[in-house]
Amino acid sequence: MTDLPSHVEIQEEGPREGFQIEGGPIATADKIALIDALSATGLRRIQVASFVNPKLVPGWADAEQVVAGFAPRDGVEYHALWFSPANLQRALNFRDRLTLFGSITVSASEAFSKRNLNRDHDGQLEAMRKNVAAHQAAGVPVTRASVQASFGCNFSGDVPAERVVSVLADALALAEETGCTIERVSLADSMGWATPLRVERVLGAVRSRWPELKIVLHLHDTRGLGIACAMTGLRMGVTTFDAAVAGVGGCPFAAHPGAPGNIATEELVFLCEEMGIETGVDLDALLDAAALAERILGRRLPSAMIRGGGLGALRARAAA
């Protein structure tokens, strides 16, 4: 296990993911309370809001109020998401509170591209070209590329690793052509098809082509393999992971009512810390934030650790 990284960076997506998919209205103050609880745990990158059409995603009608309301903490980057130039304009109003960057997003599945992005791959590339131009016009760097459905798709089935490489090559070519410096490439298991073996294959194929890329794994725990897939990523030297407190979230278009969403941040932190991989996160504080998320959302969330708890208190009692 000497091949494990010494530290990992976790990008917290719980607030954005969790409040996006929930049906009922969640109080703005509760959203802010969760963000502030998360920033107190040692997490350094927190995605706090989606600037999206409130008619399509009513849960984010209060994006402005949420972003205006949290208490910025030194050393923490607050991120947000948007998909259109109009919504980029909304984000620009918060340059002082948010770390703004754009993404070039593609899908390794044509069927998922059409459903989730409303365009086929060629159409999406064209839309991304306009997206890059809008960001550049606004002085917002485009630093990310993201491949959705990198490990399989509910609508088109298994996704060959070569397809992931192919669509990512298109995204990176667009970035180069438009003068964007891509800092991170996210491979997203949008619908919970990843297995340790698929992670090895896709990651291996991407690494072979672009050894220098910094890969982010965005894993869902739809079928219970999320942490095992993260472990495979760790073994392959991945040092950046998306995760969501309490395991909230999941793709609203993927149609698994009640299924777990993203891998739970606290389970990933526990996995890492117990194996000597630093995360910079205080697990007990994070478990408190997970319990808060459960109270706010008003339902039992998927994370096992909310109920299992950490080992710190048990070790202290045993040593006493």
Added chain:
Amino acid sequence: MTDLPSHVEIQEEGPREGFQIEGGPIATADKIALIDALSATGLRRIQVASFVNPKLVPGWADAEQVVAGFAPRDGVEYHALWFSPANLQRALNFRDRLTLFGSITVSASEAFSKRNLNRDHDGQLEAMRKNVAAHQAAGVPVTRASVQASFGCNFSGDVPAERVVSVLADALALAEETGCTIERVSLADSMGWATPLRVERVLGAVRSRWPELKIVLHLHDTRGLGIACAMTGLRMGVTTFDAAVAGVGGCPFAAHPGAPGNIATEELVFLCEEMGIETGVDLDALLDAAALAERILGRRLPSAMIRGGGLGALRARAAA
């Protein structure tokens, strides 16, 4: 990944584990229905009942009725559990329906031994000596050894791999001395402390000492790492796992109310089958059994796959 086994054997513990820990009374007919649903999935070893003191474990007061009631299926071994010579006598009445074997059980944690087995290690060895004699007198072979708390303990903290080797050596010495042929050694994560790294260390230490032993991993998903630990076991060539349908169970003495129990059989089957490791289990039939378990127990069970579902129907739809 060429080091993965070609097939694994899963020992289903759901009926025994699930009905042991539940508070309310569960109808005997429901217990039988779940056992029969499980035997129809392709699982070949199912632990169906505990012969225990009904005053201590009221949920198993109907052990005789359950064992008398299920419909034996060709090729399936039905197992049961008991801890005292008196309860062994109860099991003997079902030689025609159950595959009877005894176990030498020890704990790698003294504190857990005292709490869960009511004796320290030396006392437990003495009790096991009597246990072996009772089995031999009844003509029931003692073929298993089991080490509880192999990966850590809520009451004594971290457990060194050397301690697991040491107590297992005592158990195997007792077996040899009493003429028992141990066929399988179970390393049990009784309280959910296992991580992939601890599995490697303990399994490595046991393998170094006894390269020929057939190891069974008994993993709990208390903190969400169960499937990742199973994956580590697979990579190290472990081919036998305990699991419980829908993730029911957990140690009643370990005190994690509501925490997940054993790793969910359907998640383990999914992990294996998606990586080309045969289990002999029909995942869709198993998911039906998991849904039945959830209906019978009347609460949301921990398995992610109950809600996430398998990929078979999605692949078929994508191919259509």
